[in-house]
Amino acid sequence: MTPEKTDSSKRLSSVKAACDKAPAGPKKDRALRHYQAAEKAHQASDYSETNKELDAATKAIS
Numbered sequence: 441m442t443p444e445k446t447d448s449s450k451r452l453s454s455v456k457a458a459c460d461k462a463p464a465g466p467k468k469d470r471a472l473r474h475y476q477a478a479e480k481a482h483q484a485s486d487y488s489e490t491n492k493e494l495d496a497a498t499k500a501i502s
Contacts, residue, residue: 448494
């Protein structure tokens with residue numbers, strides 16, 4: 441695994457856990473949409489897009 445892939449994998453897990461703990465509502469819905477986009481980007485090996493979407497998901501639930 442490349443370092444980018446490893447870091448993104450760890451961030452995906454961390455953001456997913458934060459999304460799961462967030463209270464229901466529009467912020468959580470928005471964060472989950474960004475998380476799903478991050479998963480797709482990660483599967484396509486587009487790590488910069490993955491990180492961008494993870495940042496957006498984190499911002500949405502904070």
